[in-house]
Amino acid sequence: MTEAPAFTILAPVNRPPDLLPFAIRSVLAQTRQDFELFIICDGASEATAAVARDFEAQDPRVRACVHAKGERHGEAYRHQALLAARGRIVCQIGDDDLWFPDHLEKVEALMAEADFGATLPMFLQPDGTPRLHFFDFADPVVQRQMAEGHGNAFGPTPAAYRLETYRALPVGWSPAPADVWTDLFMWRKFLALPGIRCATHFAATTLTFPQAMRRDWSLERRREEIAAIAALVGRPGFRDSLFREALAAAARRTVALQRQLNGERILGRALRSAVADAECALTEIAGSRDSEAQAGLAQNAIQRLHDHPWRRMLPAPAPRPQGS
Secondary structure: OOOOOOEEEEEEEOOOOOOHHHHHHHHHOOOOOOEEEEEEEEOOOHHHHHHHHHHHHHOOOEEEEEEOOOOOOOHHHHHHHHHHOOOOEEEEOOOOOEEOOOHHHHHHHHHOOOOEEEEOOEEEOOOOOEEEOOOOOOOHHHHHHHHHOOOOOOOOOOEEEEHHHHHOOOOOOOOOOOOOOHHHHHHHHHHOOOOOOEEEEOOOOEEEOOHHHOOOOOHHHHHHHHHHHHOOOOOOOHHHHHHHHHHHHHHHHHHHHHHHHHHHHHHHHHHHHHHHHHHHHHHHHHHOOOHHHHHHHHHHHHHHHHHOHHHHHOOOOOOOOOOO
């Protein structure tokens, strides 16, 4: 038997083969070449299976695993592959995603200090602008949100975990409930392990093209988009230019959010002052036994609220429709 590779890579696919070759070539172009790659066809067409077998025939590190359609997203087939896996570190790539050439290199550095983690997810919007999702997976708050809430900080493509950690789980990849994302269902199993070490590598090493943003795109249009970017991922400076553009956009969003929060704080202070005035007026009204005096005090309270500075901070009311 040959020496065990450092990495095991899963590449699940169940759609036509149009996008798969770009993802696989981005794996084969890695600076770290000591990997094994399982292309897992989950009820994919014969054309897709043929592409997987072609890659298997050309490279002994590639295995084409062709299956009938499994339950949900064929998660059980991923588990089956990992039972045969030999790499120390497990990664995964979507058939419509790309890796930059140093992804495995950066993942190995990340896994030196962690059992489970991810690089920063970067994705392209349909207009071609890049976006980054920032998170610190070492933060218990982030872990708790993923374990108990509905948010998912990252998908499979930037993720990595130790094979020994995976094999310590009571249950590995398995069909997820209908209302839970497949990857999040898997991540929660890791997060339930006592003492698990989680971490983020604060750089983008992958690029995704979310299908949810391209629901009205044809497969041919998606292939053209990914083909154009795939030709650039290995060029010096390309990732840096995307990263800078994404950082600039994130900075603009942060400034806008800060302005919004500052406005809300100012409005909140003014509103609390207005409420205090109203409480004083209500106390005065409650303390009076003269109905006419109460009416006068109430009118005064209404006027004080009307004239209070907080009202000037509210948006103007929308005009009422005619006849309403």
